[in-house]
Amino acid sequence: MLRGLIVLVAGVLALATPASAQSRFDGWTAAIIQADWRDGYGRPIEAFDNARRDLAQGFRRAGFNPADTVDFSLEKTAPDVVVNSLRETAARATRGCLIYFTSHGAPDGMVFGDAPRMAPDAMANLVRAVCGERPTVVVVSACYSGIFVSALQGPNRMVLTAARRDRSSFGCGADERYPWFDGCILEALPEASDFLALAAGARACVNRKETEYAVDHPSEPQLFVGANMQLRLPTLRFSNRTP
Numbered sequence: 493m494l495r496g497l498i499v500l501v502a503g504v505l506a507l508a509t510p511a512s513a514q515s516r517f518d519g520w521t522a523a524i525i526q527a528d529w530r531d532g533y534g535r536p537i538e539a540f541d542n543a544r545r546d547l548a549q550g551f552r553r554a555g556f557n558p559a560d561t562v563d564f565s566l567e568k569t570a571p572d573v574v575v576n577s578l579r580e581t582a583a584r585a586t587r588g589c590l591i592y593f594t595s596h597g598a599p600d601g602m603v604f605g606d607a608p609r610m611a612p613d614a615m616a617n618l619v620r621a622v623c624g625e626r627p628t629v630v631v632v633s634a635c636y637s638g639i640f641v642s643a644l645q646g647p648n649r650m651v652l653t654a655a656r657r658d659r660s661s662f663g664c665g666a667d668e669r670y671p672w673f674d675g676c677i678l679e680a681l682p683e684a685s686d687f688l689a690l691a692a693g694a695r696a697c698v699n700r701k702e703t704e705y706a707v708d709h710p711s712e713p714q715l716f717v718g719a720n721m722q723l724r725l726p727t728l729r730f731s732n733r734t735p
């Protein structure tokens with residue numbers, strides 16, 4: 493009888509293990525979009541592509557389902573194809589959204605491949621169409637990316653940008669492995685418990701790097717957290733999952 497009880501308990505624990513191991517981000521769409529591949533003179537560089545590849549891997553390790561984590565290079569894929577593929581993924585994984593853009597930026601918008609620059613209202617329309625009212629995190633790594641904060645705000649949103657609206661971000665040269673902000677996200681991600689900790693770690697890293705290089709006009713990454721997300725984000729904890 494005791495042997496039977498032990499077998500029964502072991503069976504129950506075995507059945508419970510997959511549920512307990514489930515990530516808080518199962519059912520979330522995660523998209524990393526490399527929207528440029530050139531330096532300020534139009535010459536090809538590797539920094540954006542390196543960021544796209546390693547960010548996608550990093551977020552998979554943090555708990556995002558590989559089947560619902562997509563990454564796009566607008567050097568290789570047309571902007572309309574990227575948008576359609578993003579919509580398809582979001583239609584399948586409907587519990588939440590992470591959309592991460594890495595690109596060059598200007599005071600009026602972000603480079604989006606060979607399409608016209610993506611203005612704040614265009615990005616807001618894209619995020620709204622893809623993610624709707626589900627919990628959504630948008631990261632914009634580009635110069636002047638603070639211009640997107642107001643347009644993207646909402647109670648179900650967290651918005652993190654690499655710079656304030658009137659400042660450059662740094663690290664987009666041929667000798668850089670990543671744009672500095674993307675590199676700081678990658679540095680902070682393995683130790684961050686959630687998106688709020690990730691934002692804090694990345695901003696501290698950017699400040700440290702800019703101080704080290706004596707940057708005259710620091711980028712000052714911006715963070716917005718909507719009312720609903722202030723309560724939800726601490727419950728969305730990262731995990732360490734093999735991609």
